[in-house]
Amino acid sequence: MADLSVNICGIPFKNPIIPASGVFGYGREYEQFYPLSKLGGISTKGTTGTKRTGNLPPRTAEAPMGMLNSVGLQNPGIDAFIANELPHLLSCDTVILANIAGSTPEECAEVAAKLDKTDVHMIELNISCPNVKQGGAAFGTSCAAAAQVTKAVRQATKKPLCVKLSPNVTSITEIAKAVESEGADAVSLINTLLGMRIDLRTRRPILHNNMGGYSGAGIFPVAVRMVWQTANAVKVPVIGMGGVMSGEDAAELMMAGASAVQVGTAIVQDPYAPLRIIDELNDWLDANGIDTAAELTGSVKPW
Amino acid sequence: MADLSVNICGIPFKNPIIPASGVFGYGREYEQFYPLSKLGGISTKGTTGTKRTGNLPPRTAEAPMGMLNSVGLQNPGIDAFIANELPHLLSCDTVILANIAGSTPEECAEVAAKLDKTDVHMIELNISCPNVKQGGAAFGTSCAAAAQVTKAVRQATKKPLCVKLSPNVTSITEIAKAVESEGADAVSLINTLLGMRIDLRTRRPILHNNMGGYSGAGIFPVAVRMVWQTANAVKVPVIGMGGVMSGEDAAELMMAGASAVQVGTAIVQDPYAPLRIIDELNDWLDANGIDTAAELTGSVKPW
Amino acid sequence: MKHDKYTELLTFPVRSMTQLTKAAWSMVIECPEAAAKAQPGQFVNLLPDGNFTLRRPISICGIDREQGTLRIVFEVRGKGTKALSELRAGDTVNMLAPLGHGFTLPDKDSRVILVGGGIGTPPMLPLAQYFGKNAVVISGFRNKDAVILQEDFAASGAKTILCTDDGSAGRFGLVTLPLEEEIKAEKPALICACGPLPMLRAAAALAETYEIPCQVSLEERMGCGLGACLVCACRTKDADGNEQYLHVCKNGPVFNAQEVIW
Amino acid sequence: MKHDKYTELLTFPVRSMTQLTKAAWSMVIECPEAAAKAQPGQFVNLLPDGNFTLRRPISICGIDREQGTLRIVFEVRGKGTKALSELRAGDTVNMLAPLGHGFTLPDKDSRVILVGGGIGTPPMLPLAQYFGKNAVVISGFRNKDAVILQEDFAASGAKTILCTDDGSAGRFGLVTLPLEEEIKAEKPALICACGPLPMLRAAAALAETYEIPCQVSLEERMGCGLGACLVCACRTKDADGNEQYLHVCKNGPVFNAQEVIW
């Protein structure tokens, strides 16, 4: 049994596996399968200043090795989140990352300010949602906008702040450096790749939003690359994700530079995925005589 | 039997399926399997001004649903191509797209000028190779650089000029518009996504170049999206590619806006892939009572 | 297929597999715990073997608590249902079940009309079995080759009315005509419907006209099937008539026809 | 697995499948045309069933023109060879064969030394069969549990020398010691070697010292296996000593040791 614990921004995680934002809701649906305390942490569904209904269905399509979604930040708003969901989450003995988003820097800051008064462990600012018109990816694809929204949120909270980056950019390292210089304590990546699928029979896009975010095993090589590039460009810790389906995938992202790993689509497919991945990671460490998961982080030796 | 012929920049193709640059060499290796005249066209291995040896091996890694490569434009140089390969290719009764690249706009222009004097049907200017330090992706990730190299090549040749775009950008439509405005007669996309894989045992990147181009089924949703965006942003025809493994995939890219479809990784896996895809496309058209492949192009109706 | 203790928790033996028509298959799955809990209108979410990311939701067509089995009937539409159709007795299937919110049923003695269209017919069977002779099952199919489950409905004791679009079996035409006739003959306590959207719309409209409660089983593309990922949104009206998205996998698949924005 | 006329052209029956050690398998494939053409040192390129993009190159270990079969021996390393190891007689396998440039052989009567390391041993077998008693086969393995093909080599009539790294079978130590002894005993016309890079380097160095022609079979990650995609580059010197990349799948896998940049 290897030591799976990791520490990010001073927060101890019992293991490095965290359900990613958007696939795990607020955890309730998964408590029928296992106690949430088994998880390293939970990144909650993206929450905005006020309630959002999200996009018209259909909101998902299958890809050869993954899925597309165009949920569009459906959520009950930050007040409802804090009143109805957060207390229970905080009682679950795992690290809670409150994933937040907004149309304007002001909205994001307002949401962060409200969370600042709670006991949530970390704020994950999503500047990379490809499925909303305002904010979302718009923040995540320009250094200036990314810096601006990070700055606004930074001023609103003393909580550890992780900024979640978009992969749909020419240079993810520039964006990472921009948010780091405005005070981000960590970065998480990657959000979904912008993709599209068409129903051949009807000749309509499968998603009502036409385009959507592509996640799952098919984006893994891009995630490894971007985590590696980013970990080499910034000093703050990197939380990696994108297509992790197994403990070995998690180990690979950690070697590339991730301090912890989020798991999204794998959970959509299989509610037990995070537990399986924790076990597999542990087994892999044991089989390779490695004592601690933490030592994997950034241990790849480039040519 | 549907009519599979398409016409791009005034050039008639007997069918829309074209082996993509880099996977088909100069066709010689595939003549043992079938006459090249069965193909819609052939995009030849990227050729530069002078001979290049390419990158150190290993140059490939497997991905969950695709492959990475870091060949790095290994080729014998334009003079050897014209002397030793082109005459045979031009005798094969199929459309030849000479894929070219270079470290500088001048090198690209020089290569194009030499091809201008040959009977090659089309020039495909690759401004998106992720595996070379100079030129390559550097041209394809900035509008100014893309415009500059397109302009230089445009001045060097009257041949139909197709510019091959990189998907590793924030906005592919901006790049497409930039090359269109400098006289590109067509655009082709997508080149590979920049990716990485790590050997867990050795903790070294599998590719000696650390990073490489990710191609195959896993990039298909990104290709569909970018073809659709680009076809809606430019007036010139779009040649689509990226993860096409079947006739239905080809139909999907055509509906998204492609006038023809290149096939790369599928051929690496199976030399017969282009013929199978042509047959499958034909069967699908027949099964759906569609008379011509050309009518698919851009026929998706967005929501 | 993965082999680990977690995957095993979702792995169930296929007890039998029967081809009903060219495209439709009936599968019986051994899953005592799920069978003990399952309610009419709920569904199972199956992960086909092979290169699939998303599960395939299929309505429960039979609940046998004694045998500890669930039965589903599905049509091959795409690659996933094709893969599922290749399973045979003795194979195993990866399944989450039972999921969703099923029908809310009145007393067994109530007269109900059950309307099924095509591959929407299977979830009507547990209802027919529950209401027995008090149920009228009106099922519609493209043509005689697509007709399924008629013996099962007959065995339930329900009155059965079969329609086909081309008249090649049963009555010619849509299910709405016999539906209105049956409503007029004796107003039912409830109409339950599952099938293509136009059929559901028509049934809901008739139910509204005649002021009869109507529950419909809806389809939407799904991810988790559990209510967490929010992809299976369905536009509904809340009590005040305000638009809200509910989720087919958790709030549904069965909804009151009145709350649905058609 | 796809079912179409093109895929059929590459689909061949597995005639037999034998487990040699915990990790190593021997597969005999029925492919008369490939068997008729195959030469020692060439390889086959197999596409495992399932979620694989790239084929797996495996050296030819046996050519039976009469039976129309090729034999390969491979070790389970990762997912692809695992999938291949699950094939059984009667299954089919998707294969391109024979590929590559094999050994260039002197007269049958020549004395040759064949050096195989671990799973690099199989391609030596057709050579042993060709040279028979004129061949000396020196094969090295980690330990006795990894030893393969010794009966086959003995049956070829060649002199066999077995080494293990831990002395648990045959001689203790590396193959280089007996190689030098055999060279000294009688200078061979050719050394052929296949195995891990350090072993090949050592064999090549000895060959150079004693001025003996040496051919080595190299490995590199491959794509097409045909010479078109250029991923399987190998650094070599041309006649003038200039560095050039050749390709393991087309120019190799067998190279003259002298042209390789080690």
Ligand SMILES: Cc1cc2nc3c(=O)[nH]c(=O)nc-3n(C[C@H](O)[C@H](O)[C@H](O)COP(=O)(O)OP(=O)(O)OC[C@H]3O[C@@H](n4cnc5c(N)ncnc54)[C@H](O)[C@@H]3O)c2cc1C
């Ligand atoms: C609650 C519910 C109950 C259902 N009950 C039945 C049933 O009893 N019998 C039956 O034959 N079918 C039923 N369906 C429809 C069935 O889920 C689809 O036919 C099936 O998912 C198609 O999968 P495929 O692999 O064949 O198609 P593909 O096109 O390969 O599927 C691609 C993706 O789209 C999804 N998808 C495609 N069509 C539908 C659809 N109509 N509804 C939801 N998702 C879809 C798939 O689940 C998959 O995620 C039900 C659907 C829902 C939502």
Ligand SMILES: Cc1cc2nc3c(=O)[nH]c(=O)nc-3n(C[C@H](O)[C@H](O)[C@H](O)COP(=O)(O)OP(=O)(O)OC[C@H]3O[C@@H](n4cnc5c(N)ncnc54)[C@H](O)[C@@H]3O)c2cc1C
């Ligand atoms: C010309 C040639 C002949 C060979 N002959 C034999 C033989 O006779 N017996 C035998 O057991 N092995 C042989 N190998 C090695 C064999 O190809 C690899 O062990 C096998 O490809 C590993 O695949 P995998 O799915 O188990 O591993 P994975 O790690 O899942 O493979 C991932 C990718 O890397 C490639 N790869 C991994 N290791 C190697 C390697 N050592 N060489 C080339 N590609 C690799 C795979 O082909 C695949 O594309 C030979 C290799 C070459 C190039």
Ligand SMILES: Cc1cc2nc3c(=O)[nH]c(=O)nc-3n(C[C@H](O)[C@H](O)[C@H](O)COP(=O)(O)O)c2cc1C
């Ligand atoms: C259905 C769905 C909803 C998502 N919603 C959010 C969200 O609200 N906020 C966010 O930051 N990321 C969201 N994501 C992105 C994931 O958190 C994750 O970044 C992405 O899916 C890549 O990881 P994966 O390949 O493991 O799924 C969502 C992803 C999916 C599939």
Ligand SMILES: Cc1cc2nc3c(=O)[nH]c(=O)nc-3n(C[C@H](O)[C@H](O)[C@H](O)COP(=O)(O)O)c2cc1C
């Ligand atoms: C081994 C390999 C070599 C390639 N070399 C080139 C090249 O020389 N020039 C070029 O424009 N694209 C090159 N490409 C990119 C392909 O032409 C194509 O754009 C990409 O692989 C996506 O298509 P696919 O998914 O069908 O492979 C190469 C791709 C591969 C796999």
Ligand code: FES
């Ligand atoms: S499918 Fe995930 S919420 Fe309904």
Ligand code: FES
């Ligand atoms: S594997 Fe394609 S050239 Fe060698």
